[in-house]
Amino acid sequence: MSDAIAETTGLPYADAVPGAVVDADEYGIVVNRDKLVEFALHLRNNEGFDYLSSLTAVDYLGFEGRTPEDRFEVVYHLFSTKKGGDGIVLKVRLPENDPQLPSLTLVYPGADLQEREVYDFYGIVFNGHRRLRRIFLWDGFNGYPMRKDWKEAYYEEEHKPYKSRWPKGHYQWAEDRVPWGDNIKYPEGWDPDTFVPPEPPLPIIHEPPADAGHIKTDRIVVNMGPQHPSTHGVFRMIVALDGETIVGLEPECGYLHRNHEKIGERNTWLGNIPFTDRLDYLSSMSNNFGYVLAVEKLMGDRGKPPERAEYLRVIMAELTRICNHMWSVGFLLNDLGAFFTPALYTIEERELILDLFEAVAGSRMMCNYMRFGGVARDVDEEWLQRCRDIVFNRLEKKIDELETYLTNNEILLTRCVGVGYLSPEDAIALSACGPMLRASGVPYDVRRARPYSIYDRFDFNVVTDDGCDVYARYKVRIGEMRESVKILKQALDQIPEGPIMNGKPAYVTRVQKGEAYGAVEGPKGELGFYVVSDGSDNPWRYHIRAPSYINLNTLEPMTIGYKVADSVVILGAIDIVLGETDR
């Protein structure tokens, strides 16, 4: 489309950069890849879209109305941390035989890990990316698994439900169907014994003004993890040290990778809800919430939950936030060397909250509680009473207790203050979210910036701290727990009687054709679900903007210049959960 047409059709931002905007659909602006960097710069500098929230790709192979010429689509969700409100969506369409485009890492450094993820899953090349390597899959992995023509080892059918299960469901052990009886698939003629793995990844060395004084130091590379108690799971940091000072760090993840998103594309819409529980398994209620919000946007009126359900959702999400922050604070103490005694004290209240979840949803951690257009089960008066008991009588006392012991504790102070400095500009540029962003003094909270559900009715503050360090992150978490209690009190006072489900529960979900991005402020940050529907029973694309993964962008810049022992605390304060990071 020429510039003239672009102007006459009134495409948004068409005249900002000539030739950049070529088209637009209901969901986003289609951008010419040659002009992408320039256009993004314009949006960042002149329009205030300073925050790249989500970056992902979609494979439209065989999608109605698509040709090999525009098989791939890279989708960018941009928001503004200053103005708040709805962001804009950029799309770059790529042909099948030439899937490459310029990297946006120089405009939005937070694109770093997300571009690597897209490269890993789709084989889309981002020119100019400083280290375009696979991130979740191992270097010898065959093919790009999120492409529609890639089939896994236990592949059975494109979509669930599988025909072999009913009415002639003679049980067959999955392991019998593949060679070696294992979940492995090798390409023809490939011999695992002769495979030479590429060079081990070495971190890029930064040169902070090191002040080693009179001591002569050497450069060494140290592997932290994956089997290391401080990495909160199986996460590996490859650290380059100069003496004891960190001069380079490379995060390595994927040890818990199961291609959640591919599984999600085979699943039915409904079937994905329990799978979201397994993302950040400490806060499954929030995960449910984000996913149902995204899908409900494509369901029209049927996706509107009744009042009581909205309140229940908020109550569950805020209880989850408290659980998560309790763990997070406890684990921070673990990382400081106070092994598990403080952590166990902090999770006492979590125990009671999990009992509440179990009573209403049936499971303590894998709650699977929300449904499209409502929630699964109602709560009774006894439950509400128990919940009030906990919220009104216990939680605040507990937070006070924590503060008394921890906030002014010398060990906490010496290890945390001034450690892991992340300036506000860097935090925004690196797409940090949640407590990480707010502890750098940026008052950005999805509940405020783009209120979802009924959060606009509650009176609460966005907790920020200008400390920009680990200590500030600790304090923001404590502050957020207090705000959550405040929201819970209001919600428990106001919760109305009524139905909990819009319409009758049905196992088939009618979802319109289209795209939607639903985001909630999860305990770890902006948890977004980007779904594409072709109108069928299964999602065409199901992407998760995982806060713990994207927050890892900040790890390298935050640790440079600190001592190796600090890296443990800095990682701990990001608060990652590997189930979500690795997906």
Add this chain to the structure above:
Amino acid sequence: MFGTGILKGLGVTLKRTVATFVDDLARVPSRYTSVLETSQGKILRQPTDSRGIFTIQYPEERRQLPERFRYIPMLVYEEDTGEDRCTACGICAKVCPPQCIWIVRDQDEKGKPITRPAEFYIDASICMSCGFCAEYCPFDAIKMNHDYELATYDRFPGLIFNLQELSVPTSYYAALYPKEWEAGAEARAKKAARAKRSARKKAPAGKATAAEKPAAQAVAEKKKEAAPAPKPAPEPAPAPKAEPRAKHAGGHWSPIPEGYSGPLIESELPLPPVPAEGTSPSGVPWSRIMKLREQQLLRYRQRRKAEGKEVKL
């Protein structure tokens, strides 16, 4: 002053110990309200006003499970008639997210389908305990069992539960789900009337042993012991070993696809300036960041000093 933190920390532990004793004394003979004594041990519910420890001595003590607790599904059959409630409608198999339910619908000699399952398998090692099957079953035939002690020595066939292993009588269900059972009484009465009309004579074999068992307590015994697991699965012959390998389409193999080192996309416009060596991602020089870090420390120290709580950092 150094050392106060440690004392405070020890104080926490001491306080906890005292609180636990106080809790115990307040609730003679047991610190847990509504304790249930069973052959399996005490069944407890955690009180919300406890100030002391929360730990439970599993397996001597167990938590009281709420009615909605879900673990692995079970199939309910009518105790008086021995009939399965399940009609082999297949909804649970369709709705199951990991697709771990396998149902063979029964048929008569002519091949006409009969509304009951001939075989029913749940692969417990794949089941994600989501409870969808129980939620969407239109006949209340499949419910979530509370029995969570399923460890076996082998996955296959130890964790593949078949119809016999899954079947439980209605009384077991009623004991596990008292509230739901109460609420469903009316619907059941109607259904019973309907069932009488189309009563099936033949009760499936193998049910007798399970039916004799007493109604289960909240913590159930394993049904498996009563009904030894025959493995009837007429499995289709496994695919020839070589085939999947030959079928594979290949695709990109090199970790970095060709074209990666190729030229950048032609763009008339220069890329944004590459940040000079030694800057943070948003382009702030490291030297400035180091200064900011120091200032932050200083600021903090001053604040503490003003508060009269100076610490050495």
